[in-house]
Amino acid sequence: MAALGTIRKRGVTLIVIIGLGLFAFIAEEMFRSCEATSNEKRQQVGEVLGQKISVQEFQALLDEYQEVIKMTQGRDNLTEDELNQIKDQVWNTFVNNTILEKEAAKVGLTVTDEELQNILKTGTNPLLMQSPFVNQQTGRFDVSSLTKFLADYKKMNASQNPQMAEQYQKIYDYWKFIEKTLRQQTLAMKYQSLLSHSLLSNPVSAKMAFEGQNTENNIQLASVAYSSINDNKVKVEESDLKAKYEKQKEMYKQYVESRDIKYVDFQVLPSKADRAALMKTMTDASQKLQQGADVAEVVQKAQSQLAYTGLFVTRKAFPFDIAQKIDSMAVGQTTAPFETTMDNSLNVVKLIAKAQLPDSVEYRQIQVGGATEEAARKTADSVYNALRAGADFETIAKKYGQEGKTQWLTSSMYEKSQTVDADTKAYLTALNTMGVNELKNIAFTQGNVVLQVVNRKAMVEKYDVAVVKHTIDFSKATYSDAYNKFSQFVSENQTLEGLEKNASKFGFKVQERKDLFNSEHNVAGIRATREAMKWIFDAEAGNVSPLYECGNNDHLLVVAMTKVHPVGYRSLEDVKENIKAEVIRDKKFEMIQQQLAGVNSVNAAKGKGAQVSAVNQITFSAPVFVQATGASEPALSGAVAATKAGQFSKNMVKGNGGAYLFQVVSKTQRAGVKFDAKATEAQLQQMALQAASRFMNELYLKAKVVDNRYLFF
Numbered sequence: 001m002a003a004l005g006t007i008r009k010r011g012v013t014l015i016v017i018i019g020l021g022l023f024a025f026i027a028e029e030m031f032r033s034c035e036a037t038s039n040e041k042r043q044q045v046g047e048v049l050g051q052k053i054s055v056q057e058f059q060a061l062l063d064e065y066q067e068v069i070k071m072t073q074g075r076d077n078l079t080e081d082e083l084n085q086i087k088d089q090v091w092n093t094f095v096n097n098t099i100l101e102k103e104a105a106k107v108g109l110t111v112t113d114e115e116l117q118n119i120l121k122t123g124t125n126p127l128l129m130q131s132p133f134v135n136q137q138t139g140r141f142d143v144s145s146l147t148k149f150l151a152d153y154k155k156m157n158a159s160q161n162p163q164m165a166e167q168y169q170k171i172y173d174y175w176k177f178i179e180k181t182l183r184q185q186t187l188a189m190k191y192q193s194l195l196s197h198s199l200l201s202n203p204v205s206a207k208m209a210f211e212g213q214n215t216e217n218n219i220q221l222a223s224v225a226y227s228s229i230n231d232n233k234v235k236v237e238e239s240d241l242k243a244k245y246e247k248q249k250e251m252y253k254q255y256v257e258s259r260d261i262k263y264v265d266f267q268v269l270p271s272k273a274d275r276a277a278l279m280k281t282m283t284d285a286s287q288k289l290q291q292g293a294d295v296a297e298v299v300q301k302a303q304s305q306l307a308y309t310g311l312f313v314t315r316k317a318f319p320f321d322i323a324q325k326i327d328s329m330a331v332g333q334t335t336a337p338f339e340t341t342m343d344n345s346l347n348v349v350k351l352i353a354k355a356q357l358p359d360s361v362e363y364r365q366i367q368v369g370g371a372t373e374e375a376a377r378k379t380a381d382s383v384y385n386a387l388r389a390g391a392d393f394e395t396i397a398k399k400y401g402q403e404g405k406t407q408w409l410t411s412s413m414y415e416k417s418q419t420v421d422a423d424t425k426a427y428l429t430a431l432n433t434m435g436v437n438e439l440k441n442i443a444f445t446q447g448n449v450v451l452q453v454v455n456r457k458a459m460v461e462k463y464d465v466a467v468v469k470h471t472i473d474f475s476k477a478t479y480s481d482a483y484n485k486f487s488q489f490v491s492e493n494q495t496l497e498g499l500e501k502n503a504s505k506f507g508f509k510v511q512e513r514k515d516l517f518n519s520e521h522n523v524a525g526i527r528a529t530r531e532a533m534k535w536i537f538d539a540e541a542g543n544v545s546p547l548y549e550c551g552n553n554d555h556l557l558v559v560a561m562t563k564v565h566p567v568g569y570r571s572l573e574d575v576k577e578n579i580k581a582e583v584i585r586d587k588k589f590e591m592i593q594q595q596l597a598g599v600n601s602v603n604a605a606k607g608k609g610a611q612v613s614a615v616n617q618i619t620f621s622a623p624v625f626v627q628a629t630g631a632s633e634p635a636l637s638g639a640v641a642a643t644k645a646g647q648f649s650k651n652m653v654k655g656n657g658g659a660y661l662f663q664v665v666s667k668t669q670r671a672g673v674k675f676d677a678k679a680t681e682a683q684l685q686q687m688a689l690q691a692a693s694r695f696m697n698e699l700y701l702k703a704k705v706v707d708n709r710y711l712f713f
Contacts, residue, residue, distance in 0.1 A: 048098040196692070266486055357462045
């Protein structure tokens with residue numbers, strides 16, 4: 001009881017303590033929850049219809065697509081522009097498929113396994129022709145080859161043959177990509193088919209369309225160009241601008257945020273001293289090559305971008321400027337240093353030798369090893385002698401666990417290599433210089449190879465050329481001086497006003513970019529500006545960025561945020577110039593109406609200052625171009641089509657380039673054209689289908705797409 005009394009006496013204190021404890025617990029959980037949500041958000045590349053995609057998921061899609069490129073094009077490296085195109089394509093595919101799948105689900109559209117199997121059995125889909133399962137004899141997709149591969153893939157034991165397992169895995173992954181894409185394409189086709197069958201035409205609309213396309217109108221046209229009235233004579237009030245803005249406000253709706261910036265970009269270029277130093281290096285290299293110095297050593301010491309291999313290669317192995325140069329050179333000649341502006345380089349070329357050699361060689365070989373180098377040589381000699389005596393090549397090869405089958409070597413397979421060791425050089429030289437059916441026993445570091453050339457094709461000119469190519473680049477000192485100057489400029493001007501006021505004093509120029517979107521891959525066309533993009537879309541108007549080193553490590557950049565255009569309607573201030581131009585056009589039209597008031601004929605209009613001309617073959621379906629005003633005028637085409645032959649226009653036509661009155665002289669049907677109701681209905685249906693094909697844009701606008709790729713890629 002005493003304890004109970006003590007508790008009661010301290011009840012309020014205990015309640016406060018317990019309350020604080022509970023609050024701390026709840027706050028801690030809330031903090032953890034908020035932190036987790038924040039971390040999750042920081043890892044989100046984007047969102048479509050509430051479906052989020054993380055950076056890991058998007059990267060997996062990118063990796064998948066890049067592997068497809070490697071499989072189909074045989075390329076390992078992609079340029080930055082190509083990678084950016086892939087990122088855009090992968091993103092657009094993700095967005096479109098997410099939208100389409102949800103829309104299709106609403107109406108019960110799916111792609112069943114049975115449908116997919118029917119596509120495979122038919123084998124006509126273009127995607128299938130890009131798969132490894134095309135029968136080389138028939139040129140058609142072979143579903144049985146696919147079935148066999150999938151069965152072999154399941155049986156593949158990676159531990160027994162890791163290299164084969166890796167190859168199988170690549171082909172399997174590529175096939176899964178094709179299968180996924182087939183499902184997505186088929187679903188899109190079914191959805192579009194559903195739309196197309198909801199679009200119908202009828203004989204009445206077909207008849208009207210036919211007449212609109214084939215009834216030609218000849219008119220006398222009276223026109224007054226807006227440009228004939230000086231803009232200074234038009235008074236525009238703020239109320240006029242506001243009224244026009246409200247009337248066509250929907251035209252200025254923005255679905256994605258954009259930002260306006262001003263920036264200073266300075267590209268560091270080589271100084272005169274840099275160019276002079278490089279020219280000295282190139283001149284020294286040219287002189288040494290002329291004097292007969294060791295070619296490989298000269299090329300290496302000059303730090304050439306193209307290594308010297310000593311192999312005979314075709315023109316295709318060289319950059320365009322070098323290939324052009326060697327065409328006009330004599331054997332033994334060395335050029336003086338010459339500049340190529342296309343790749344900003346200085347070059348020296350020595351043509352050491354040239355010869356007629358095969359572009360393709362068919363050969364076979366037997367590799368011979370042994371316990372010792374001497375044993376290998378001895379065995380190779382016996383193999384070589386047996387073959388020279390007439391022994392069967394494949395039979396001998398099988399004794400050494402090899403097939404001895406023929407294979408082809410083409411110039412393109414080796415001639416762009418930057419490094420070639422002595423053994424490889426000897427091997428390739430032998431293949432290129434051996435005659436048909438000739439045998440050769442070549443000793444290598446790791447053993448011998450007995451070679452036989454069985455065929456030579458496409459004899460071409462090949463060259464042994466030494467090339468010293470060096471980019472005309474700036475030195476560290478030049479870059480340091482430029483960086484210090486730019487850094488001083490940025491540190492002394494931390495406001496937009498300061499940047500604009502003092503840029504010219506430092507030799508810089510402030511440039512402007514309006515409506516920059518976060519879906520763009522760089523700032524102002526400068527590569528490697530992702531950090532600047534992240535700053536721009538996190539900054540507020542008036543902020544000035546830090547200094548960014550970007551481009552190919554040759555650009556210095558500072559950015560000032562000037563305006564944020566959020567999702568929604570653009571303000572009147574943003575579109576004032578466009579609005580003003582339209583208001584001026586409206587007022588000029590009113591002035592022309594007053595000028596031609598009471599006119600009831602073309603001649604009367606001419607008497608009041610209008611230009612008169614004959615305009616022929618006007619149809620409703622095509623806008624007429626008026627020479628007098630220099631504008632295309634669809635409104636005039638519509639008004640003419642609605643006016644009977646011989647009549648004068650009831651109302652003045654407000655066009656894009658001027659105001660018009662007209663007299664319809666005649667209406668004629670195009671000769672040799674007959675009305676075909678079914679054909680015209682089919683044409684109208686096709687036109688409607690083309691219009692409906694833009695459905696994805698409408699769905700996109702409603703999908704609440706969030707694109708944060710600029711934060712990661």
